[in-house]
Amino acid sequence: MGEQHVSLQIDENNNVTKVGTQLELFPTPVNAGIYEECILCGVETTTLKTTHVDFRTGYIEGAGQLCRECYMKGSSEGREHISIPKHYIKTYSNDMELGREIRKYYYQNY
Numbered sequence: 001m002g003e004q005h006v007s008l009q010i011d012e013n014n015n016v017t018k019v020g021t022q023l024e025l026f027p028t029p030v031n032a033g034i035y036e037e038c039i040l041c042g043v044e045t046t047t048l049k050t051t052h053v054d055f056r057t058g059y060i061e062g063a064g065q066l067c068r069e070c071y072m073k074g075s076s077e078g079r080e081h082i083s084i085p086k087h088y089i090k091t092y093s094n095d096m097e098l099g100r101e102i103r104k105y106y107y108q109n110y
């Protein structure tokens, strides 16, 4: 059992500024950062991050990039749906009140 030595880089105030020479807390894969990731499923898309949004397919303004598969899942009409918090159904037992709250939610969030 030998001792392990780690080199330290110390600044003029005796604060450690660097530990070791190859220590990487957040190692990054070689190709990281080149392609956008899908905001829904997380796969790497074929869209370069450097591609202007005007020239992209599957880019949702205000949300981000979708992969081709996620983008094609819904028709354009399908993507026009909204979602509401589940608890609305139980919280607002009166249908008219529920409708009013959903409408309010829509105007606040969409």
Ligand SMILES: [Zn+2]
Pocket: 038, 039, 040, 041, 042, 043, 066, 067, 068, 069, 070, 071
């Ligand atoms: Zn996806």
